[in-house]
Amino acid sequence: MSQPTCPPAQIVADTIVRTVELGVRITDAALDGETTVVWCELITDGPDVCPGCGLVGVYRDSTERRVCDVPVVGHPLVLRVRVPRYRCVHDGCAREIFAHDSARLARPGASTTRRCADYVLRRLAIDKATVAAVARELGRSWDTVNSVAVAATEQLLLRAGPARLDGVQVIGVDEHKWAHVFGAAGDGFVTVITDLTEVVAGRGPARLLDVVADRSAAALKTWLDDRDQAFRDGVRVVAMDGFGGYKNAATDAVPDAVTVMDPFHVVALAGAKLDLCRQRVQQDTLGHRGRTGDPLYRARRTLRTRLALLTDRQRARLEAVFAADEHVAVEVTWWAYQQIIAAYADQNRQRGKTLLTAVINRLRTGLPAGLDELTTLGRTLHRRRNDVLAYFDHQASNGPTEAINGRLEALRRNALGFRNLLNYRIRSLLHCGALAL
Known part of the structure; x- marks a missing residue:
């Protein structure tokens, strides 16, 4: 191992702050309130070459470049780097003065170091x-940190x-x-598109592919x-869920793909019809x-409980409700709801x-009068029969x-x-897109 050519304290400082990664060497340091200020110089092998003509320049003077680096022991860190400047002596070159290349330290014009972007991505x-x-940790403005995050994610x-x-x-x-503000574009809705391939194959989690403005077939x-x-x-x-627009879009754009209506939304649709039936019968019987105290109202949560999970007390409550002849429509709708759940649970x-x-066939063809909610449910399930x-066959759930x-x-x-959909899309992909940091 060769002997060090700089003071041991400088080696310790460079090692702790890892400034060598940035192509700079620490020369001094001081505290400025909550901020740690470190003076550095570029590690060079001699004069740089002119970016205009490619010839080696002649040293002229130096300038100072200030950039924000990753925090040190919880405090913002600012690097004040001395950058040599050179004079081009080539007569045919239009460039007279140029600075030594500091791209290893930071991008041209950037106020943060290159590794600062990695730090921001990891923190977010x-x-x-x-x-x-993160802006407080770096001692920078929100806009600066957000711009770093957006640019870094776009690079990913x-x-x-x-x-x-x-x-x-x-x-x-x-x-x-x-967006939950009045007047947001598309009423604040977006279409979320995910990759479920690994989930269906049992190999891993889902990942976000993209976020598209609006919720429509066109989107x-x-x-x-x-x-x-x-x-x-x-x-x-x-x-997908039961929205017909997504069904039409998938049929047009990927006609060979199989569209699957998610089980959760099928059960939720049946449960919603059960609630509507209960509310209608409640009005018809009690006006x-x-x-509190009304039999149907007291049983509203019990009606939505899966049959196999009912306690003895809940079963007794349902038996009391179904014993009344005026509640027969609720009982029939409840039984259809439970059969749909049982089919998915098998x-x-x-x-x-x-x-x-069999449930879809019965709801479509064999219903007596007075079961309006089940009739509507039957039409919907029949229309989306193949998707349901x-x-x-494919076990693809939108869960x-x-x-x-x-x-x-x-x-x-x-x-x-969020107020900006671009920022929201970028942050969403950063959080859920399984991007390689």
């Missing part, structure tokens, strides 16, 4: 910190390139409300049309909305598919997409809301 994506918190996306979409066979589509179709043909040909399954896929097929039953929606809600709350 892994630690789930807010931009405001460019680095990943089209290969980021390779191997996507199952996608999930759902709406999401990102999804435009996004799919913008992808290359190889991607569209690779998509085999599209999982008012549910009140461990045997073929048996579950057969059971749900496709779940048993992981809903989970990502929940993570995006947490992101929005943590940030106290």
Whole structure:
């Protein structure tokens, strides 16, 4: 090992702050309130070459470049780097004076070091910190840190390139409300598109592919049309809720893919019809909305409980409700609701598919008068019959997409809301896009 050519204290300082990574060497340091100020000089092998003509310049003077670096022991750190300047002596060159290349330290014109961008990404994506918190740590403004995060995430996306979409066979589509302010574009809704391939294969979690403005057939179709043909040909399954616009968009853009209506939304639709039936019968029998002590109102949560999970007390309550002849419509609707749940819960896929097929057939053809809610449910399930039953063949659920929606809600709350959809998209992809940091 060669002997050090600089004082031991300088070596210790360079090692602790790891300034060698940036191509600079510490010469002095001081405290400025909460900020640590470190003076540095560029590590050079001699005069730099002129960017205009490529000839070695002649030393003229030096200038100071100030950049923000990653915090040290919880305090902001500012590097004041002495950058040599040279004079070009080539007569045919239009460049007279140029500074030594400091691109290793920071991008041209940037106020933060290159590794500062990595720090910002880790704090936002892994630690789930807010931009405001990171700005306090760095001693910079919110706008500066947000600009660093946006630029760094865009670089991650460019680095990943089209290969980021390779191997996507199952996608999930759902709406999401990102802006809760009056007058937001598209009423504040976006279309969330996720990759469910690893989930269906049992190999890993879902990941966010993109966030598209508006919740419409056009939003999804435009996004799919913008992808290359190889991607569209690779998509085999599209999982979604009951919104017909997404169904139409998927059918037009990826006609060979199977559309699957998510089980959660099917059960939720049946449960909503059960609530409507209960409320209608409540009005017909008592002439008012549910009140404390009304039998149907008291049983409203029990009616939505899965049959296998009912306690003895809940079963007795339901038996008392169903004993009244005027509640027969509620009982029939409840039984259809429970059969739909049982079909999805059956461990045997073929048996579950057969059971749900029988339920759809009965709701479509064999209903007596007075069951308006079940009649409407039957029409909907019959219209989306192939999508509903496709779940048993492909097991593609939109549940992981809903989970990502929940993570995006947490992101929005943590940030106290967003006003710019571009920032929201970038932050969403950083949080849920499985980008390689």
